[in-house]
Amino acid sequence: MPDPHTADVPHHKEDRHFVTALARGLDVLACFRSFETRLGNAELAQRCGLPKSTVSRLTHTLTELGYLRMDPEQAKYQLGSSALALAPAAQRGVDVLSVVQPFMQELADLSQGVTSLIVRDRSQMLIYENCQSESYLTLRVAVGTRISGLTTAAGRAYLEALPPAELRQALSAFRSKDGVDAAAAEAIVEHSRAEVRRLGCTTSFGDWLPDINSIAAAFRPGPALPPMTLSCSGPTAIVPAGLLLETVRPRLLESIRGIEAALGSRDH
Structure with missing residues (x-):
């Protein structure tokens, strides 16, 4: 393949x-x-x-x-050694993970689902790390899995965090991969923009996979790294939309602020 x-x-x-x-x-x-x-x-x-x-x-x-x-x-x-020489540049990502993981676990326990740290990988989003609640038994999406940039809450949150030029480039890549026309893609962006203004996060209730709900918010890990996203997800039967919006969303937004504050302090 x-x-x-x-x-x-x-x-x-x-x-x-x-x-x-x-x-x-x-x-x-x-x-x-x-x-x-x-x-x-x-x-x-x-x-x-x-x-x-x-x-x-x-x-x-x-x-x-x-x-x-x-x-x-x-x-x-x-x-080889030239690739090894690039590794220090990736260390910042490891530093981010050490800050983010405690917030992720708290959100997973609160939602009874899975919280994922998700980054962009060309025309898709990539699951960089997962934390799940002890009772979470379904939707095992492994670290390293690539997911849609347009139908997932994480991809939509990522787009909303980009400046205009980068947004156009990323949207074009996502459209090509998902086979979505320009008008439909723009409608997704406008809807996500309105959600961020109203809710502070993006949503995907059955848009990516049937019966799977998720909300996501982006954060800026510092000047050396692109935006990353935190996504809280789970099956509708375990993680209903109301739980995500009413209970998990306020804590997700608090977590984003806490992560940015912690990472900002490390840059000084």
């Missing part, structure tokens, strides 16, 4: 500023989820949906630059 990232490239075919070769190289690197991951050209070609000959050239180039290294015994690649 081709990697979900490859669906993003055709969207840019008419963009003369888009460097397809660079995008493909990044797609190859994105297949390596940890420094322990070992993948051969055939596996990478399958995951990226590219010809093996193309992948071979990409892995050769990335190896020459130090982003990959080859295990000659297995004829497979691992992330």
Whole structure:
């Protein structure tokens, strides 16, 4: 099965500023989820949906630059020292998680559902971390899962946190992935904007998956990172819309303020 990232490239075919070769190289690197991951050209070609000959050239180039290294015994690649050098830049995300997790667990316990920290990954949203209540037994959406940017509360909250230029770019990517026309996408944005003004958060009651409710709010983790979102979700039978709006929403908004205050203090 081709990697979900490859669906993003055709969207840019008419963009003369888009460097397809660079995008493909990044797609190859994105297949390596940890420094322990070992993948051969055939596996990478399958995951990226590219010809093996193309992948071979990409892995050769990335190896020459130090982003990959080859295990000659297995004829497979691992992330190399140049990729390792980028890791300190990702440490800020770990710092954010240490601040956010206590708030997430409290919200999960309050809602009897799951609270997720969700970030954008190209044309979708990516579940970065989950916290769930002890009684929560359903909707097991794993960390690393990519979800819709337009039908989920998290994606809608993310869009509302963006400045106009970034909003246009993200909306275009989400539209391409979800197969939504411009008018429908604009209607979603307008509805979400009105919700944020009225409620302080966005909602998705059965829009992403039938019988699944969620609310979400975005926060700014600092100048070095894009907006992130906290989403509280669960099946309608366990987490009804009324519970989310009346009980969970005020605490979600308090949590967002607490997270931004804690992260702001770390930047000084």
